[in-house]
Amino acid sequence: MNTPPPCENTGVSDSIPGREPLSEPALSDERRTRDTRRAACPVARSPAGVTLLRHADVVAAAADPATFSSAVSAHRHVPNGLDPPEHAAYRAVIDPFFTPGRMQTLEPRLRTIARETVAALPRHRAVDAITALGYPFAVRAQAEWLGWQGIEDELLAWMADNHAATRSAERSRTAAVAAAFDALVAAQIRRRRELGDAAPRDPTTELLRAVVNGRALPDADVVSILRNFTAGDLASIAAALGVAVHFLATHPAEQAALRARPGDLPEAIDEMLRIDDPFLANRRVTTRATRIAGFVLEPGTRVELNWTSANRDETVFGDPDAFRPRDNAPNNLVYGTGIHVCPGRPLATLELVLAVRALLAMTARIELAADAAAERGTHPLGGWTRLPIRLT
Numbered sequence: 001m002n003t004p005p006p007c008e009n010t011g012v013s014d015s016i017p018g019r020e021p022l023s024e025p026a027l028s029d030e031r032r033t034r035d036t037r038r039a040a041c042p043v044a045r046s047p048a049g050v051t052l053l054r055h056a057d058v059v060a061a062a063a064d065p066a067t068f069s070s071a072v073s074a075h076r077h078v079p080n081g082l083d084p085p086e087h088a089a090y091r092a093v094i095d096p097f098f099t100p101g102r103m104q105t106l107e108p109r110l111r112t113i114a115r116e117t118v119a120a121l122p123r124h125r126a127v128d129a130i131t132a133l134g135y136p137f138a139v140r141a142q143a144e145w146l147g148w149q150g151i152e153d154e155l156l157a158w159m160a161d162n163h164a165a166t167r168s169a170e171r172s173r174t175a176a177v178a179a180a181f182d183a184l185v186a187a188q189i190r191r192r193r194e195l196g197d198a199a200p201r202d203p204t205t206e207l208l209r210a211v212v213n214g215r216a217l218p219d220a221d222v223v224s225i226l227r228n229f230t231a232g233d234l235a236s237i238a239a240a241l242g243v244a245v246h247f248l249a250t251h252p253a254e255q256a257a258l259r260a261r262p263g264d265l266p267e268a269i270d271e272m273l274r275i276d277d278p279f280l281a282n283r284r285v286t287t288r289a290t291r292i293a294g295f296v297l298e299p300g301t302r303v304e305l306n307w308t309s310a311n312r313d314e315t316v317f318g319d320p321d322a323f324r325p326r327d328n329a330p331n332n333l334v335y336g337t338g339i340h341v342c343p344g345r346p347l348a349t350l351e352l353v354l355a356v357r358a359l360l361a362m363t364a365r366i367e368l369a370a371d372a373a374a375e376r377g378t379h380p381l382g383g384w385t386r387l388p389i390r391l392t
């Protein structure tokens with residue numbers, strides 16, 4: 001592992017130590033690398049800007065959108081790239097999609113999908129929990145929720161392309177994948193417009209009829225929100241499921257306890273994700289000179305809020321690997337904090353709980369496959385990209 005650079009705070013941003021390049025072993029478990037870096041220094045500079053590693057600094061930045069703006073991209077991203085006051089008007093439209101009543105209505109349909117996906121997994125031999133469980137479950141659940149039934153295979157192919165493009169870090173590839181997704185969404189919108197009053201009553205149709213500040217949403221905003229929903233749902237649900245399955249497979253005592261008390265799953269899964277947060281970071285840009293962790297940041301500084309690192313801050317959680325669902329819940333940052341806190345949390349929790357519940361109910365044991373190696377995701381992907389398990 002690389003030796004962390006010195007952290008001499010002279011009060012100017014130039015003194016923020018660099019974090020690149022990371023060696024291969026450091027990249028292969030960035031979570032542990034961050035543990036070492038965080039202990040040496042609260043911030044790190046990379047070509048992408050300044051990364052905040054400690055819990056208190058990440059929370060402070062997320063709580064101050066006037067200084068840490070989310071308008072980081074030249075393109076409009078709704079709602080994640082919006083700042084106050086515009087942001088609140090869009091959240092007022094988005095938040096009602098995730099009420100307890102809506103989740104209750106959706107639950108039986110998602111439970112069936114979870115059970116069918118788990119039933120299709122082979123027993124007594126290695127199976128990849130990411131491609132055989134995480135991806136298909138996330139795609140089917142997403143299609144069911146948004147009313148996109150019938151395009152599951154297209155979504156699965158898109159996920160694979162998206163994953164490959166993200167890993168390549170090539171702008172042209174990521175742009176092509178984004179355009180392919182927009183085309184997919186555009187087809188859903190076109191279909192509903194053509195059907196008019198006969199359009200299915202689902203969240204996609206509802207979004208098309210939504211009104212913000214007295215105006216119907218422009219199609220570009222509908223596409224952007226749906227891209228946000230899909231990006232949130234597909235990639236993070238698949239990754240989060242991988243983290244939960246890995247935890248269960250490597251913690252037999254907790255696995256047995258959760259088999260006996262599945263009602264504990266919501267809090268337990270949140271804690272598994274705190275320990276190994278697969279949703280690594282979100283970006284901000286400073287609107288004015290500010291001081292964070294004692295370092296001065298000039299206006300226009302790109303800042304990364306590193307949720308994965310903040311969720312393992314030993315000054316808040318003690319031993320970051322200790323599994324303490326109840327104690328750690330109040331400080332858990334897996335779903336963010338501040339005005340951009342994840343609106344999809346109830347849906348994410350429902351999906352994860354149903355998938356893990358089905359897995360526990362329909363097996364006697366979950367363990368890592370002895371003869372195949374797991375592979376961790378590397379920045380900007382967290383969690384596991386391959387997770388061979390064996391079910392009995």
Ligand code: HEM
Pocket residue numbers: 062070079080081091228229230232233236237240279282283307333334335336337339340341342343344345347348
């Ligand atoms: C395990 C799954 C998920 C994780 C870990 C996660 C995590 C997060 C985090 C950390 C943020 C804060 C971003 C920021 O501060 O810049 C966020 C925002 C957001 N999430 Fe999630 N999310 C998940 C699932 C979902 C799902 C299922 C949906 C919707 C279907 C969703 C929709 C969104 C949206 C729309 C935002 C932007 C909110 C805003 O800017 O106001 N997420 N999510």
